[in-house]
Amino acid sequence: MAIKPHCLVLSFPGQGHINPMIQLSKLLVHEGVKVTLATTCFYSNTLQNVPPYISLESISDGFHNGGFGEAGTFKAYLARFWQVGPPSLVDLIEKLAKLGNPIDCIIYDSALPWALDVAKRFGIVGASYFTQNTAVNSIYYHVQLGKIKVPLIESEISLPSIPKLQLCDMPSFFNNCEDDEDLAVLGLATGQFSNVNKADWVLCNSFYELDKEVADWTMKIWPKFRTIGPNIPSVFLDKRIKDDEDYGAAAFKSEEECMEWLHNKPNGSVVYASFGSLVPLDEEQMREIAYGLRDSNHYFLWVVRTSEEIKLPKDFAKKSEKGLVVTWCSQLKVLAHESVACFVTHCGWNSTLETLSLGVPTIAVPQWSDQITNAKYMVDVWKVGIRVPIDEKKIVKSEALRDCIKEMMECEKGKGMKKNAMEWKSLALKAVSDEGGSSYKNMIEFVNSLFTCSQLEVIT
């Protein structure tokens, strides 16, 4: 007879959220926990290849035919979701209980704080899961407390356990929060902390060694704060989960042919560029990136999502002697490929953890939100990257990008950053290793607590 706790893992609809949460789900299953993964109805229908051992369920956000797109604005989307989501989550929990599948714990995306109230209503464990950097979380927490104001008046800010940050290193909203949409996203970011002090656990997709000071500080605020990352497919780090080489939750289709293109390039010769799943670039920025990559005269592989392709300059070939543009790729396989030398990145938190875990130095072109602060850490704290300067219109010019690529690929500075990135790779691996790694120990502590929680299902 075996006893398995049952976790409901609830993700905000978005690639940057579902990727680490599905990875967390796989780890839980590997440690003997039963997992149901849930996200919104529309988003769950777009997911491809969720592993069969994870049940997929959905809740309503009020927009069954098109998620954000149908809502028109992000503000309207969140308002409706916050109204419809909680009762829909209640229905799901009741449905699973009726089917003989009661939930023992909800691990909810910290962006959905109302899920904790639902967990409390059912008397089950509520664990908040943060998909962003601990330092960024601390910044938003201080906004929630009213200790930092937006927009920021000071030019520099000092927070406990974080290096002094200039205004230009703070999440984008501190500089530019003029419209309702930015305010809605800022509200989402600070709302993560509205009730987190009541959470039974506060989990974070990071690892202790990456930022010990802020992790120690956070543990003083929330004693049940634990770093359990990097939550990336196992093949690229600890290899504990067999054949786990893909998140399995892509809403985009990967163009696998780019792997063949990479195989034919010399080791350490290719610049990989991607701006994640969400942020649109404006046409001028797209043109400057295109020419910067081209003029570097190095091989480049660039991900331009289908919705962005229209903005490519008319004279820019998607396939040329030096370059290849694809609409999506298996980013981890690309970063792990020996021909890839560096990563031109928007510094989304998943891309940041992935590049550190695979020892690839970065050329930072942050766009928005937490990406700005992640870039600061890449350059000044972890020392794995160069940030491309912006002009007075906040555009990265092609010459600036070209020069940074040349510096990374052709100068001693680039070699130093590669060395540092390889050291982070080794620390990330140690953190998830089952031989006493910090994230591994934290994960086991959390899982063990689930095995002792009250509403356990007995499986014969």
Ligand SMILES: O=c1ccn([C@@H]2O[C@H](COP(=O)(O)OP(=O)(O)O[C@H]3O[C@H](CO)[C@@H](O)[C@H](O)[C@H]3O)[C@@H](O)[C@H]2O)c(=O)[nH]1
């Ligand atoms: O061709 C591609 C491009 C991306 N990815 C994956 O898509 C994810 C992208 O995530 P991330 O790098 O975090 O970027 P966003 O999609 O932009 O993520 C959003 O969510 C993140 C987590 O909250 C935030 O840090 C970002 O600022 C926010 O834009 C990563 O796992 C990538 O490996 C691919 O698999 N193939």
